[in-house]
Amino acid sequence: MKVEISRKMQSVQASAIREILKMTSNPDVISFAGGNPASDAFPVEDLKRISAELFEEDPIGLLQYGITEGDAGFLEAANRFFNREEQVTRAVDQIIATTGSQQIMDLLTKVLCNEGDVVACEEPAFLGALNSFKEDGAILRGVGFSEEGQLDLAQLETALSIQPRPKFFYTIPNFQNPMGTTMSLETRKQVLALCKKYGVLILEDNPYGAIRFTEEHVPSIKSLDEDDMVIYAASLSKILAPGLRLAVCIGREDIVGKMVVAKQGADVHTNLWAQKVAARFLSTCDMNAHLSRIRAIYKKKCALMLKTMDETFDERVTYTRPDGGMFIWVNLPEGSDVLKFAQKAIENNVAIVPGISFYTNEEKPCYALRLNFSTPTDEKIVKGIRILGEMTHQL
Ligand SMILES: Cc1ncc(COP(=O)(O)O)c(C=O)c1O
Known part of the structure; x- marks a missing residue:
């Protein structure tokens, strides 16, 4: 056939x-x-010890179905961790657990894009994200970089202003994959201002932010945003273990709430066992x-x-x-x-x-x-x- x-x-x-x-x-x-x-x-020894402790204390709590939004203990611990240096989460935001940040690309595109809608993205950018947008029927509009490795803001303005307007702009400001570059604070402010001007949401993907080699912390675009323009993807893959498949998505409730509905159809919920292990790791181990x-x-x-x-x-x-x-x-x-x-x-x-x-x-x-x-x-x-x-x- x-x-x-x-x-x-x-x-x-x-x-x-x-x-x-x-x-x-x-x-x-x-x-x-x-x-x-x-x-x-x-952190193999810590994860081994925590897994054994949790199994001893409440095995069914690890093995039972969980809720789609994520385990409350995990969400609290992850929220505290990702807000440790700056205020990422705003009072109006919802936070959910996802199966890696890869799932955030998928759910957000499903929620915002009809087939043939445009997603603007840095170019070059993480291939897994680009493929996910395409798989959900989006057409990609790339925005390049200057020789110095900063996003080309003139290209961004063109990408945002031409019709049909993109549904969102995808960016990896910290230690970009594949380029390894960091977006300057000034460029972050301008990206936010331009996206606001044209009414285009931002998907800020930050899996590498904590792996920095200098003392300098550049504020995330999400922390600069006062207008609910940014959906923030924070993964534990690169700082804890990718096999856990754990990330959180933080952003405005109307969008993130709809992503929860899409997630029900995708995988019901993120592995509860992994969420409980990560929650205890984040809240009891010395993260510094x-x-x-x-x-x-x-x-x-x-x-x-x-x-x-x-x-x-x-x-x-x-x-x-x-x-x-x-x-x-x-x-x-x-x-x-x-x-x-x-x-x-x-x-x-x-x-x-x-x-x-x-x-x-x-x-x-x-x-x-x-x-x-x-x-x-x-x-x-x-x-x-x-x-x-x-x-x-x-x-
Ligand atoms: C920029 C970027 N975003 C997201 C991901 C996916 O990470 P996760 O394991 O959280 O799905 C990767 C993985 O390499 C990445 O480089």
């Missing part, structure tokens, strides 16, 4: 990154392609000590990768120097064939992701690639970067 795939799924391809990651199951391959937390960043520990791990890996790149890369190659997060964005000389470069890298047992994977439109010229420094060991970082360095001289 011939099966016809829905129109909205026809335009969505299997993620190029997932395809590359399949090759990285070969232990000889050094992978700079993923985005997993470092294996020594997981945990964050300092994981920041130190990533800062060291990032510095090692940059140092090795400085020593070995051809001088025509430029790259970002992130203040946090997990990624470095590398620009090869104009005209370079990045797909060929990635292919050759794999033949040399190094996996990278071509930058074009993070674009809304694969026809655009792109000479960039993304490197991940959080997953490989220090030894593999040095070995893999030296191999790429050699290759940059042959471009």
Whole structure:
């Protein structure tokens, strides 16, 4: 029997990154392609102890159905944690637990977009989000960056002002995936002002904010917003464990409340066991000590990768120097064939992701690639970067 795939799924391809990651199951391959937390960043002993305690105290409470909005104890602990440095949650807001922040992209698009509606987004941006918007029938309108890595505000204004207006603008202001850049405070204020001017909501995705290498905390757009313009996605994947599949969505009640209805149809509720474990971790463990520990791990890996790149890369190659997060964005000389470069890298047992994977439109010229420094060991970082360095001289 011939099966016809829905129109909205026809335009969505299997993620190029997932395809590359399949090759990285070969232990000889050094992978700079993923985005997993470092294996020594997981608080394994605490999670083991807390799981055992909770099972001892109330096993049925972990294994029973829960409510769609999320476990009250988890929501309280997560809300306290994500408001520790600034006021993200406003009195008018609702907070819900979601199955990773990936689910927020999906639920928000379902709630706001009819098929063919426009979503504006940073370009390049996290592929999982772009695919999710497309799967829900949205058409993407990309907004690029300046050479300095700041969002191009003129492009943003055009994207917001032309008809049909976007339903929302998707942004990752902290240690952007894939670029590793941070949006300045001034740009955040301007993004908010422009979105307000054109009546376009903002989806602010902040999975990497806590993994910063400097003391400087740049306020989130959500904390600057007094007009209910921002829906905030806060994930525990990169600071605790992605396998828990836990995030919270914070924003105006009329929208977030409708996302709860959409979530009922998606997965009824987020894993209750994981929510209870995370709630106790967030409220009883020393989060400052945990964050300092994981920041130190990533800062060291990032510095090692940059140092090795400085020593070995051809001088025509430029790259970002992130203040946090997990990624470095590398620009090869104009005209370079990045797909060929990635292919050759794999033949040399190094996996990278071509930058074009993070674009809304694969026809655009792109000479960039993304490197991940959080997953490989220090030894593999040095070995893999030296191999790429050699290759940059042959471009
Ligand atoms: C920018 C960005 N947003 C969201 C996610 C998804 O995170 P989660 O595990 O919370 O679904 C990722 C994962 O890599 C990401 O890089």
